[in-house]
Amino acid sequence: MNKLKRTVIRKRVLLPLFAIVLVLVLFNARWLSLIYPIEYRDEIRAHASNYEVDPYLIASIIRVETNYQPSMESKKGALGLMQLMPDTATWAMEKAHLKDVTLDSVKHDVEPNIELGSWYINNLMQQFGGNEVAVIAAYNAGPGKVKNWIKNGQWDGTLEDAKDIPYGETRHYVQRVLYYYKQYTKLYDRF
Template structure:
C-alpha cells in the first residue's frame, strides 16, 4: 500500500498539468509577456520573481512594506515612476496588477542592464538593493561574471536568488 501511495504521489508531483496549476502557475501571463517584451526581460524570469515574491497574490504586503505581485517598496516605486515618467503613481497603485508588473519588470530590466546581464547579481540587487551588491562586489572581489549565489552573505538574499533561479528552470520546462 505504501508503495502504491508513493508511486501515485510521485506521478502527481511529476505531472506537468499539476505543476502548472499548483506549483508554477502563470497568472497574468498576457501582462507579464507584454512588459517582458517591452523591457526585454525573460518572461519566465518575471514569472519566477512573482512566484518567489508573492506567489501571485496581488494584495501581498511584506513586513517591510513591499507591495503587490513583485513586492515593490513604495520608495522604489516612486523612483521608478520618475524614471519612466509616470505621473499616475501612488503607493496604493502598487497593488494594481498592471502597474506592479510594469514597474517590477522595468526595474529587473534596469538591474540586468546595470549588472551586464548577470542574473545572479541583478536578482540579488532586486532583493537586497544595488548598494549592498556593489559593497559585496568590492569586499569579496567579485567581478561582473560572478555566478556563485552560495557566496552571497545575506542568507535571505542567497535563498531568494536560489529560489528564483530554480523557479525559472521549472518555468522554462513547463512554459516553453
C-alpha cells in the same frame, strides 16, 4: 493455474504498469503546471516584451515574492505583487516617466505593479551587465549592497559562488527564484 501463481503474475505485470502510469501522470507538464502555475501571463508577457526582460524571470520573482497574491504589503513595507519598496517604486516611476502609475496603484493593481517591476528589472540588468544572478540578488538586497559585495570581493556575482552572498535571506532568495525559473522554463515551451 493456482491462486498464488495468478497473484504473482498480477504483481509482476500490474505493478510495473501502475508505476509507468504513475510516472506519466506525475511528470506530465499539464499536471506539473498545476503545481507551478503562472498567473497574470498576459500582463507579464506584455511588460517583459516592452522592457526586454525574460518573462520567466518576472514570473519567478513574483512566485517567490507573493505567490501571485496581489495587494500584499510586507512587514518592511514592500508593495504589491512584485513587492516593490515605496522609495524604489517612487524613484522608478520618475525615471521611467510613468505618470499614470501611483504608489496606490502599485500596491493594489496587478498591471502597474508588473509594469514597474519589469522596468526595474530591466534597469538592474543594465546596472549589472545582464548578470541575472546579480540582478536577482539586487532585487532582494538592493543594487548598492550587491555592487559593494562584488567590489569588495565578498561575492563574485556568480551562481557557483552564491554561497558567498553575505545575507542569508538574499542567498536563499536567489536560490528560490532560480529554482522556479528552472521549473517554469522546463514546463512551459513558450510564455
